[in-house]
Amino acid sequence: MTTIRAFLFSVYLVVLTLVMGIGTIPIRLTGRRHAALRYAKLWSRLVLAGLTRICDIRIEVTGQEHLLHGPALIACQHQSFFDGFIWMNLVPRPAYIIKAELTRLPIVGPMLLLAGMIPVERHAGARALRGLMDATQSAFSDERQIIIFPEGTRGLPGEKQPLQPGIVALAKQSTAPVIPVATDSGRCWPRRGLMKYPGTIHVTIGTPLATANGRGALIAAITTAWDELNARPQASSSESRTADVL
Template identity: 60%
Template sequence: MSILRGVLFNLYLFWITLFMGVGTIPIRLMKNQDLALSYAKFWARAVLFGFTRICSVRIEISGQDNLPPGPLLIASQHQSFFDGFIWMTLVDRPDYIIKTELTRIPVVGPMLRLTGMISVDRKAGSKALRTMMQDAKSAHDANRQIIIFPEGTRTLPGERHPIQPGIVALARQANVPVVPVATDSGLFWDRHPWLKRPGVVHVVIGQPLPPRQERRAFTEGLESAWDELCTTHALPRDPVDNSVDPGKI
């Protein structure tokens, strides 16, 4: 059933992206960022609607009262593509920090640029960090909520990678709430493109951390916040690899 769900959802995702991709043409011609962002948020809702219905998944959000209005820096764990959609539905003006390669995807890439997402060229070294800092300042000045995945890559549920320096630099630059977020999305939206599992996806939003801390204090505080959120909500704290699960295929 996991394979069947995955196939059906991927077909849904392909066709809805193709259909809505046609709708991006006039928006791209108008070069209207606000309209592009609203359209992207609608597309994200449509994708998650299909995910929940086709894959028998329920999304449970905890701690939304920890998201104050105005500019934010949201430091989220990243386990699946789900994490790239959900924040489009949870905050007013989301602004993801993404890798530059995503902006080169046909149809999707131009919309990512038009909506103002902050792209980072990982090969550019210190120049990329400076550009990201400038773009992040502009985003916060525009009252946007920046979503960053501090480990810099997708992880298995319960797995940890070192926190990258970008989140520390952003937290020290911007005097805005830094909100830790834990999730178990990787248990249900697998790395394997054809596997989707039923169940309850948890997105757990913690209390804001103090901004502008020394690097070690900040990274330890963020990791401790993730640990506490995982413990409190019974999320995996040890690596769980479900990518090969013959018994449920």
């Protein structure tokens, strides 16, 4: 049954993306960024709704009181494609830092750019970092909440990966708070393959971190915060919230 559910969700995701892709045509023609972001939010909401209903996966989010409506740098663990959907409806004006290859995907790519996502060429060195810093500063000025995955790639649940230094450069150029977020999404939606496993995905949001103590201190603070958030007992259903994303 789990395999059948995973297959049905894959079909649902492809059909949904193709159908909604047609709907992007007038938005792309008019170039309306706010409309593109609203449309992306709807698409993400429908994807997660399908995930919960088809694959029997529950989503529990705790710590939403730490999220801000103004500029913020959200440093999230990254384990699966789920992490790319969840933030679209947890904050009002999300801007993901994404790998540039995603912007070259048919249908999806142009909308990512129009919705204000921030692409980065991961192998372009200092030039890429300068471009990233300029783009994020513009997003902060536009009151966006920037989502970054400091590990740089998807990892396994419980796996520790070195954090990339870009998070420090972005944190130092702005007064926006850095908000650590832990997740175990890879347990239900593995980083590779099509399988989806029934269960509960936990997204745990921590308190903002101090950013004025240098590179090593910030990276250590993020890593420590993730460890502490992952070690917390899971919240009861009355303490968690799912209405924001479904």
